[in-house]
Amino acid sequence: MILIGQYDSPFVRRVAIALRLYGFNFQHRPWSTFGDAELIAAYNPLRRVPTLVLDNGETLIESAMILDYLDELAGPEKALIAARGPQRRQCLKSCALATGLADKAVSLLYERVLRKDHPSQIWVERCEAQIGAVLDALEKERAAIASPFWFGTRIGHADVAVACALRFTGEAHAGVFDDVRHPALADHASRCEAMQVFREFVQPLIPPKG
Known part of the structure; x- marks a missing residue:
């Protein structure tokens, strides 16, 4: 997985911390929504972060959506939120x-x-x-x-x-x-x-x- 965005963003940082807490390996692209907007646009037309690129090429483009996916991947026993x-x-x-x-x-x-x-x-x-x-x-x-x-x-x-x-x-x-x-x-x-x-x-x- 590839996480796009800088850690001064509370949303990017939140996703990075969840990835590490879950023990998932990922690469990091510290791209800025201002200076690197066109690089981000290749993965996210909104040019926003965080953006998470999965190993199969699928792209997740919003922090809540990303965390929902990570929760599912981790499973209910490890998830950082109650299942229901x-x-x-x-x-x-x-x-x-x-x-x-x-x-x-x-x-x-x-x-x-x-x-x-x-x-x-x-x-x-x-x-x-x-x-x-x-x-x-x-x-x-x-x-x-x-x-x-x-x-x-x-x-x-x-x-x-x-x-x-x-x-x-x-x-x-x-x-x-x-x-x-x-x-x-x-x-x-x-x-x-x-x-x-x-x-x-x-x-x-x-x-x-x-």
């Missing part, structure tokens, strides 16, 4: 909040960088409100959990998604993710980032130039 029931739905909800957080953090970054002379104040305020509300919701959720990870003693998709989103948000928007306001999330992020698999797949964020 309330725990699966809760995990999917937590992941949706985390990926939504990351998506809004990306949108806000692009607005401020690519339209730095005339950013839309309405859009900026909307993104900031969404980011703040999701951080508060995830903080409340994580603070109510006593176990090391979201669903017990074993790391899962929710843990990875939240940690990757938090790192990106913190790097992209200084002061938005506040350790004092969000202590449970800060503790969660520290626990995850200390793991070897997180240290293996990390790349400092360098904002795109307008």
